[in-house]
Amino acid sequence: MSIADSLLVSVLGLFVVFLVLILLSFLIHIQSIILGYITAYQQRNAEASHTIIPVEDQPEEADQGWTAGELKLIGVDEKTAAMIMAIISDETQIPLSELQFKKIKAIDQIN
Amino acid sequence: MSFSFYETMLKIWNTSAFAVMTWQEALMIAVACVLIYLAIVKKYEPLLLLPIAFGVLLANLPLAGLMSPPTENAVGGLLYYLYQGVKLGIYPSLIFLGIGAMTDFGPLIARPSSLFLGAAAQLGIYIAFIVAIALGFAPNEAASIGIIGGADGPTAIFLTSKLAPELLPAIAIAAYSYMALIPLIQPPFMRLLTTKKERETKMEQLREVSKLEKIVFPVIVTVVVCMLLPSVAPLIGMLMLGNLFRESGVVERLNETAQNALINIVTIFLGTTVGATAVADIFLRPETLKIIALGLLAFIFSTIGGLLLGKLMYLVTGGKVNPLIGSAGVSAVPMAARVSQIEGQKANPENFLLMHAMGPNVAGVIGSAVAAGFLLAMFG
Numbered sequence: 001m002s003i004a005d006s007l008l009v010s011v012l013g014l015f016v017v018f019l020v021l022i023l024l025s026f027l028i029h030i031q032s033i034i035l036g037y038i039t040a041y042q043q044r045n046a047e048a049s050h051t052i053i054p055v056e057d058q059p060e061e062a063d064q065g066w067t068a069g070e071l072k073l074i075g076v077d078e079k080t081a082a083m084i085m086a087i088i089s090d091e092t093q094i095p096l097s098e099l100q101f102k103k104i105k106a107i108d109q110i111n
Numbered sequence: 112m113s114f115s116f117y118e119t120m121l122k123i124w125n126t127s128a129f130a131v132m133t134w135q136e137a138l139m140i141a142v143a144c145v146l147i148y149l150a151i152v153k154k155y156e157p158l159l160l161l162p163i164a165f166g167v168l169l170a171n172l173p174l175a176g177l178m179s180p181p182t183e184n185a186v187g188g189l190l191y192y193l194y195q196g197v198k199l200g201i202y203p204s205l206i207f208l209g210i211g212a213m214t215d216f217g218p219l220i221a222r223p224s225s226l227f228l229g230a231a232a233q234l235g236i237y238i239a240f241i242v243a244i245a246l247g248f249a250p251n252e253a254a255s256i257g258i259i260g261g262a263d264g265p266t267a268i269f270l271t272s273k274l275a276p277e278l279l280p281a282i283a284i285a286a287y288s289y290m291a292l293i294p295l296i297q298p299p300f301m302r303l304l305t306t307k308k309e310r311e312t313k314m315e316q317l318r319e320v321s322k323l324e325k326i327v328f329p330v331i332v333t334v335v336v337c338m339l340l341p342s343v344a345p346l347i348g349m350l351m352l353g354n355l356f357r358e359s360g361v362v363e364r365l366n367e368t369a370q371n372a373l374i375n376i377v378t379i380f381l382g383t384t385v386g387a388t389a390v391a392d393i394f395l396r397p398e399t400l401k402i403i404a405l406g407l408l409a410f411i412f413s414t415i416g417g418l419l420l421g422k423l424m425y426l427v428t429g430g431k432v433n434p435l436i437g438s439a440g441v442s443a444v445p446m447a448a449r450v451s452q453i454e455g456q457k458a459n460p461e462n463f464l465l466m467h468a469m470g471p472n473v474a475g476v477i478g479s480a481v482a483a484g485f486l487l488a489m490f491g
Contacts, residue, residue, distance in 0.1 A: 006241045009489060018227070
């Protein structure tokens with residue numbers, strides 16, 4: 001093999017290495033984007049599944065939570081409960097003093 | 112019956128290996144002792160250099176016949192049978208399985224552009240190939256010599272055992288010795304080719320890579336690389352299988368075996384039998400010195416290739432990439448990445464380049480396997 005031929009083989013060889021690794025780089029990038037979307041979609045679903053369901057729609061639970069006055073908290077701490085009550089009051093434009101909460105329960109999954 | 116002490120001693124001497132030992136074999140045993148010294152005292156890649164060195168010693172013991180092939184009347188030597196694992200490309204592939212199980216490709220997935228640096232750091236392979244051709248080596252031999260620049264022992268052994276098995280001992284010893292010398296070989300070129308300002312560059316923290324991405328990655332790499340270069344499927348396939356063991360999280364026993372017991376056992380077989388190919392009449396030739404010199408040239412140019420692309424990325428990104436991570440594109444995991452970290456911290460004590468350099472470092476493993484696949488397709 002002549003030196004000129006070896007030069008040609010080398011250029012071609014380096015080109016192949018770059019081509020394969022650039023292709024891989026591109027595919028990793030695409031993979032990250034697609035999996036990023038999937039993860040975000042799953043997160044959105046997970047967040048949606050934590051929606052509060054009106055107490056009336058729920059079957060009566062065994063008394064496994066603790067009470068704060070007449071309000072039962074199941075799987076929800078006091079701070080979160082206060083926040084939820086404040087949000088509902090704000091959204092419905094009903095003063096907190098006129099609202100009566102019986103139970104606030106965290107739901108993992110709707111269906 | 113008369114007893115003659117002199118004649119008895121003479122008989123023992125004449126039937127011993129000492130009587131038939133050539134000066135070349137004695138010299139090879141001396142070389143083996145030097146290698147054992149380097150492995151134990153200087154700690155130059157001892158995990159491989161020690162078995163290689165002892166293999167050299169065993170293969171050059173006259174009459175022992177450890178590497179003798181079987182004949183009609185006798186079975187072959189122990190190392191002859193163990194060597195079939197090298198000859199058939201089994202050991203390098205199994206070593207890659209273990210490497211895959213030990214490697215975190217997260218930094219590479221977080222910054223896919225690391226792959227460019229892993230590609231550029233294969234430059235030395237082709238420079239050494241051209242120079243080897245100019246020195247009169249046959250193309251298959253030149254390709255085997257060039258692969259030393261990939262700084263990847265199993266890949267070098269895999270390719271050489273298929274293209275030029277007679278050069279295997281010189282190439283394996285050169286490859287592992289230079290890998291051990293990376294902390295001495297790379298830094299002068301890293302400082303020569305970069306400015307202080309470039310070396311001081313602090314890089315942004317890498318994003319977190321999800322488990323799903325890490326699981327999908329080995330599947331993508333296997334499909335793409337093995338479809339493009341089927342000849343390198345044993346190496347890449349095993350590398351990625353090992354990595355899938357690691358990332359899947361469901362086969363902890365297999366993962367643990369691949370990265371500990373299996374790789375250790377195979378390393379013993381691989382090192383000893385590769386060393387045992389270094390018999391005097393093959394090893395003691397001027398070509399060996401040429402191979403050792405060309406190996407050094409390959410390492411230097413691979414380092415330079417990575418650094419130059421690192422500098423280009425520094426310019427293109429407006430100073431966001433530290434060019435020092437380019438030299439880690441030679442595979443030698445994780446030694447080359449550590450050198451980048453050390454040099455980066457010398458320039459700026461607040462610099463932490465290790466994780467950034469691991470990306471090009473593991474990309475170099477894939478890059479050198481791809482380069483080997485190309486050379487195998489050309490000259491195999």
